[in-house]
Amino acid sequence: MPLADLLAPEAVFPSLRASSKKQALQELALHAADLAGRDQREIFETLLQRERLGSTGVGNGIAIPHGKLAGLPRLFGAFARLEKPIDFESLDGEPVDLIFLLLAPEAAGADHLKALARVARMLRDPAVAEKLRATRDGGAIHALLTATSASDAA
Amino acid sequence: MASVILSNLVLLICATLVVVGTVSSLVAARFGAPILLVFLIVGMLAGEDGLGGIHFSDYWATYMVGSAALAVILFDGGLRMRVSSMRGAVAPALLLSTVGVLGTTGLVAAAAVPLLGLNWLQGLLLGAIVASTDAAAVLFLVRAQGLKLGRKLDAVIEIESATNDPAAVFLTVLLVELISSGTGDFGWAVITGVLREMSVGAVMGVVGGFALAAFLNRVDLPGGLQPILVVAWAVLVFALTSLAHGSGFLAVYLAGLVLGNRPVRGIAGITSFHDAVTWLCQIVMFTMLGLLVTPHSLMVILPAGLAVAGFLFLVARPVVVFACLARFGFSVREKLFVSWAGLRGAVSIFLATIPMLAQLPMAPLYFNIAFIVVLVSLVLHGLTLALSARRLGVALSDPAREPQRFEIDLPGQSEHELVGYPVASGAQPILPGLLPSWAQPVLVVREGHVLSAADAGLLMPRDYVYLLAPPKRVQQLDRVFMTESQIWADDSAFPFSGDVRLGDVADLYGLPVPEVDRQMSIADAFADRAEERVAPGMRIMLGHATVEVRAVHGGRVTQVALRFEGVAEEEQGARERLVRRARRAVARAAARIVGG
Numbered sequence: 001m002p003l004a005d006l007l008a009p010e011a012v013f014p015s016l017r018a019s020s021k022k023q024a025l026q027e028l029a030l031h032a033a034d035l036a037g038r039d040q041r042e043i044f045e046t047l048l049q050r051e052r053l054g055s056t057g058v059g060n061g062i063a064i065p066h067g068k069l070a071g072l073p074r075l076f077g078a079f080a081r082l083e084k085p086i087d088f089e090s091l092d093g094e095p096v097d098l099i100f101l102l103l104a105p106e107a108a109g110a111d112h113l114k115a116l117a118r119v120a121r122m123l124r125d126p127a128v129a130e131k132l133r134a135t136r137d138g139g140a141i142h143a144l145l146t147a148t149s150a151s152d153a154a
Numbered sequence: 155m156a157s158v159i160l161s162n163l164v165l166l167i168c169a170t171l172v173v174v175g176t177v178s179s180l181v182a183a184r185f186g187a188p189i190l191l192v193f194l195i196v197g198m199l200a201g202e203d204g205l206g207g208i209h210f211s212d213y214w215a216t217y218m219v220g221s222a223a224l225a226v227i228l229f230d231g232g233l234r235m236r237v238s239s240m241r242g243a244v245a246p247a248l249l250l251s252t253v254g255v256l257g258t259t260g261l262v263a264a265a266a267v268p269l270l271g272l273n274w275l276q277g278l279l280l281g282a283i284v285a286s287t288d289a290a291a292v293l294f295l296v297r298a299q300g301l302k303l304g305r306k307l308d309a310v311i312e313i314e315s316a317t318n319d320p321a322a323v324f325l326t327v328l329l330v331e332l333i334s335s336g337t338g339d340f341g342w343a344v345i346t347g348v349l350r351e352m353s354v355g356a357v358m359g360v361v362g363g364f365a366l367a368a369f370l371n372r373v374d375l376p377g378g379l380q381p382i383l384v385v386a387w388a389v390l391v392f393a394l395t396s397l398a399h400g401s402g403f404l405a406v407y408l409a410g411l412v413l414g415n416r417p418v419r420g421i422a423g424i425t426s427f428h429d430a431v432t433w434l435c436q437i438v439m440f441t442m443l444g445l446l447v448t449p450h451s452l453m454v455i456l457p458a459g460l461a462v463a464g465f466l467f468l469v470a471r472p473v474v475v476f477a478c479l480a481r482f483g484f485s486v487r488e489k490l491f492v493s494w495a496g497l498r499g500a501v502s503i504f505l506a507t508i509p510m511l512a513q514l515p516m517a518p519l520y521f522n523i524a525f526i527v528v529l530v531s532l533v534l535h536g537l538t539l540a541l542s543a544r545r546l547g548v549a550l551s552d553p554a555r556e557p558q559r560f561e562i563d564l565p566g567q568s569e570h571e572l573v574g575y576p577v578a579s580g581a582q583p584i585l586p587g588l589l590p591s592w593a594q595p596v597l598v599v600r601e602g603h604v605l606s607a608a609d610a611g612l613l614m615p616r617d618y619v620y621l622l623a624p625p626k627r628v629q630q631l632d633r634v635f636m637t638e639s640q641i642w643a644d645d646s647a648f649p650f651s652g653d654v655r656l657g658d659v660a661d662l663y664g665l666p667v668p669e670v671d672r673q674m675s676i677a678d679a680f681a682d683r684a685e686e687r688v689a690p691g692m693r694i695m696l697g698h699a700t701v702e703v704r705a706v707h708g709g710r711v712t713q714v715a716l717r718f719e720g721v722a723e724e725e726q727g728a729r730e731r732l733v734r735r736a737r738r739a740v741a742r743a744a745a746r747i748v749g750g
């Protein structure tokens with residue numbers, strides 16, 4: 001599944017403000033709840049539960065919080081670029097400023113994994129991360145994220 | 155002149171049997187039939203009721219050759235067992251191999267006495283003959299089927315099968331003596347007798363193992379003689395212990411165990427030689443047993459034999475296992491699997507030759523029933539062991555593939571060995587400075603040229619690198635030589651703490667995880683799989699995901715990384731392969747046009 005299918009242009013937040021991991025997750029959950037028409041607390045709890053098992057900070061300033069939500073019709077993605085990097089308990093200890101949120105239906109199975117792997121692989125590219133950090137234009141970020149994955153899935 | 159022709163004829167027959175057995179094992183592997191059964195059938199086909207029509211009924215020769223073969227097979231089992239993986243398994247295994255054997259003997263007797271119209275001593279003798287699980291068959295089936303069991307479970311089954319022969323042998327010999335002499339002194343004699351057999355066997359085995367290790371390390375033998383000395387020593391320990399009224403089987407297993415867990419020069423050569431010798435022993439033993447039996451006399455007793463086998467495998471074994479393992483913290487599934495893994499093999503047939511040699515009146519009956527029990531076990535367990543392990547959820551998921559490693563022993567010392575690694579074709583060049591300080595690169599083979607490590611510089615993909623390293627630390631080198639997909643792309647892994655339950659991780663992503671692992675913490679799952687100690691870089695595959703150890707503290711896994719690389723890259727890889735294949739085809743076509 002190309003990222004364009006799960007990341008809507010309005011799900012990109014180019015300059016989110018948050019002072020802690022918890023706050024960042026709360027903000028993202030709020031926005032996601034709006035867009036997906038779900039309860040904010042339910043999303044926040046799901047994400048928090050996942051973080052308890054281990055941080056989703058994958059290193060190099062990137063985090064990919066994710067979880068499964070019963071009754072979600074399809075994979076849902078949101079992206080936020082933080083104004084100020086925050087501590088995310090990542091493996092490498094680096095503060096995080098690029099966050100990709102991924103919510104999956106209960107029965108997403110392999111699609112969930114594929115999307116996670118794809119997001120991780122795209123953000124791992126230092127050139128992509130650098131471009132994402134350099135702009136506050138939501139449209140440009142959306143284009144960047146979906147373009148990379150489009151060529152990937154060709 | 156006639157004797158020369160005769161001996162050549164015998165050689166021809168023996169060699170033909172081995173060749174036929176070996177080749178038919180190829181066919182058997184394709185159909186998933188148990189290989190040991192194939193050898194047995196080849197023997198039966200060559201025998202008096204089969205195509206070969208060979209009359210072979212020399213129980214004495216069978217007993218002798220069988221003893222030697224079993225000694226070698228058990229020695230090999232000990233050689234491959236790591237003492238560190240035996241933690242927590244010795245006590246339950248020993249209980250099974252002593253009390254368990256006595257219990258099985260009694261239960262089988264209780265069923266056989268009314269069924270076959272035997273008296274109690276005769277029933278007990280039959281029970282003793284089929285009471286011991288066969289180490290050779292167990293080790294063989296578990297390994298040949300690529301079954302990976304949890305460390306403790308694996309160790310219990312293996313140690314039980316290696317140590318229960320003494321009890322069964324002793325009981326059999328004792329009962330044969332009692333029946334032939336007609337005196338009925340039982341009770342304490344059995345218990346003290348078994349204890350004496352085991353303690354003499356244990357002492358002589360351990361002493362024999364240490365002596366052999368010391369000898370191999372001190373004395374320089376001409377190349378090629380070392381493994382032969384080891385095989386001869388194994389048989390010697392067996393024979394000497396048996397003559398001293400100890401259990402030769404236990405002694406030879408322990409001697410192998412000691413040797414395999416001590417630093418010994420040339421151990422790689424010894425184990426690879428033993429690989430071949432063990433195979434040969436299996437072939438010889440089972441083919442010989444197949445020759446020995448008279449199939450048409452089996453048919454007469456078949457219903458009774460099947461009944462005994464059914465009772466043994468479905469009632470006696472489970473009862474004994476559940477009773478013996480009640481207090482060791484095994485789950486019901488694990489106990490069920492141990493019950494099912496009570497394979498009977500050559501030992502039972504071999505024990506059944508003892509009443510034959512003693513010319514007991516009912517001897518052919520014991521022999522034929524034992525033979526049927528073993529046949530049933532080979533077919534039934536051989537076909538279902540791996541399946542039942544997976545169904546019961548006690549089989550572990552496949553461990554991740556390790557990089558290819560070649561180990562070469564250095565003559566003259568045991569502190570270092572030469573190891574060779576191929577640098578994977580997709581890997582990044584490796585800076586020699588990245589290698590651990592204890593590993594010393596010696597030479598590099600690059601495109602057919604032999605370079606000194608200093609001349610070679612960066613280790614490039616497709617190089618063969620040879621290093622000197624202490625044998626104990628060689629495993630840690632694996633990490634350096636993992637292929638690209640195994641090691642690079644680390645920065646997209648999700649970290650998990652070692653305390654997290656594997657089942658929770660699996661549920662989160664819908665990953666397949668064996669039932670036995672679900673309740674286990676990640677740290678325990680790794681501890682269960684590790685042959686020696688857990689080390690960073692060890693991995694477990696869960697479907698499309700890989701769990702890799704990142705950090706170890708105090709011997710326990712504290713942090714792991716979870717990756718899904720396989721999922722996305724699978725598609726990409728397929729695409730790249732297609733492109734590469736297309737390019738090659740174009741290049742070939744172009745070359746043909748230019749050349750033609």
